Amino acid sequence: GRWRGWRSLAAELPEPHAALAGRALAVVTWRRTHRWCGACRTELADVPGETARRCPACGLTGFLPLSVAVLVAITRPGRAGGPDELLLVRHAYGPTELWALVAGFVEAGESLEAAAHREVAEEVGLAIGRPTYVDSQPWAMSGPGTLLAGFTATVTDPAAEPVVDPRELTEARWFPVDALPAELPPAYSISRWLIDAVAGPH
Ligand SMILES: [Zn+2]
Structure with a gap:
């Protein structure tokens, strides 16, 4: 062994x-x-x-305590009839080369949906409609007992551009769903499942 x-x-x-x-x-x-x-x-x-x-x-x-975190795949309608666009971010810590999703831990007294709204507002300064639950995944890399809950959501103002919180993120950018970057989270992660859910497998 x-x-x-x-x-x-x-x-x-x-x-x-x-x-x-x-x-x-x-x-x-x-x-x-x-x-x-x-x-x-x-x-x-x-x-x-x-x-x-x-x-x-x-x-x-x-x-054994569970820490719950939410991830949100945020989309907006494509411009001039083009494909929808997905917001991807690069984190200031962890695997910084990956284009990932907005994510964060749920606070005490908060619902999953409220955490999704708050994290999106804090990390990229955007407002989203009601988050739609997609899937969940236990995640052993962020300390014992982490459970990730994945959502999709649409921005309320399609013209709004992200404003990153530099303590959390280095970059945030809209990508057409048919032209995503190569540096995406691994296939076994819920981040990738959510990206595939809005963009289709590629
Ligand atoms: Zn005692």
């Missing part, structure tokens, strides 16, 4: 094995980083049969 990173496993393993590898990584990371009771500092013990840890002294029980 040999050690493998989750990214390469996710790219090669068929389901359900890729999802199982992601879950294993999430559980191991969560157990390593949740050793002690946050209320009374006693060492936590696993709860048999559940993804939970319980304090033997005060009974506090903690479950």
